[in-house]
Amino acid sequence: MSDEIKTTFQLYSSVHVLLGDGSRFRERLDDSGVVRFHDPAIAGPQDVSVVMVQSTGEVKVKTYLALDGTEVWLPSFVGFLSALPWTKQGTVTGRVTGATHVGNLSVTAVGKGLSGVTTLAEDGSFSIDVRGDEPGQVDLFARETEGPDGKVLRVGLARGIAVSSGTTVSGLELALDHPVDQSLNVTVEGSRYQGSSVSAELWYILGGQLLFRTNASGTIPLSVPAIARTAPFDTITPMLHVTSGDTTNLQGGAVQTNMPVSDTSSAEVSFLAPLSITSPAVGTLEAPGSASRSGLVLRWNPDSSAHLTEVELAALVGPGSLDWTVVAPASITSFTPFPLPAGIAPVTTFPAGSYRVWATTTWRAKASSYADFFTGSPTRDPYEETRTTRLLTYVELQ
Secondary structure, eight states: OOHHHHTTGGGEEEEEEEETTSSSEEEEOOTTOOOOOOOTTOOSOEEEEEEEEETTSOEEEEEEEEEOSSOOOOOOOOOOOOOOOOOEEEEEEEEEESOSOGGGEEEEEEETTEEEEEEEOTTSEEEEEEEESSOEEEEEEEEEEETTTTEEEEEEEEEEEEEOTTEEEEEEEEEOOEESOEEEEEEESSSTTTTOEEEEEEEEEETTEEEEEEEEEEESSEEEEEOOOOTTSTTOOOEEEEEEEOTTOTTTOEEEEEEEOOSSSEEEEOOOOOOEEEESOOBOSSSOEEEOSTTOOEEEEOOTTOSEEEEEEEESSOSSOEEEEEEEOTTOOEEOOOOOOTTSOSOOSOOSEEEEEEEEEEEETTOOSGGGGGSOOOSOOTTSOEEEEEEEEEEEEO
């Protein structure tokens, strides 16, 4: 079961797991977050629904179609924050050189299990108290920005500074020796998006922490500001995030690709084909579609190369509402919501009212199939290439 559910039990008055429509197989979730079904009749891929009743009376259902295997783990998309360490492991002091306007400087310490609180003087000198549970090494990063948008002008990095309890490392010189004077030429594979307007960001990440990012927008091909990939930045692989379209555009929504960039001068992006909702009839927030609750069927048209599609039908007002999300492989393109079994939820079918239809598709470079999303494996590689689509539409259910 998802850690997201296990860690938020207090929000729910009950959580049930159903196989199929729940008429035969359903179990209430206990504190262990595990549900087991034992019956010879259970064979082959199964549709699994989690029915969560909040203390407010709102009902949330998440249905995973065609899960196959004797054991599946439903994914969690919630990040959990641990307490910040307060043990002071040491202090590093020094001065930043190469800045034009010292008032626009920032200096941070980055390390595994370590973080820093910086004091920066008007002459560019700095003092950083490094905190963490254990001694270790930190990298110091400095940047100079300009303007209200914080445009990055130049950056500097000092690697591998050891800190341990009670020590002070002084006299460091951190040079802003990498101006943002390079460019990454971004193109898109195929002809569909040639000449289209896109927005792009280049993220420089070290030890899982974002150091800085650059951005650009315009038509393809697009030039994104960058820095020279020379030491000490030569071991940092930037992540490129490119988006085209808008989520509320009924003709395709938005497409996005996130990918690591190994080439220093160019990158070719591949997008998934846009997703469309073919049932119910949908529209915009200002002019929603209209559909009958009787015989309601969700239908969508995803890119066949995607690993996963997710479609949510959610009421715009509550409490007492019903929100239903369905997750499916690309080979399945429809779902018929069924009446929830009596006694497990205060709402068993969709009430009349206004609903949003939020739909996404996902492709991951390291996933071989839909089943890879349900293995219970640790958090995925942040440097993995991913492709997604997003579409937000509205419907009035009569």
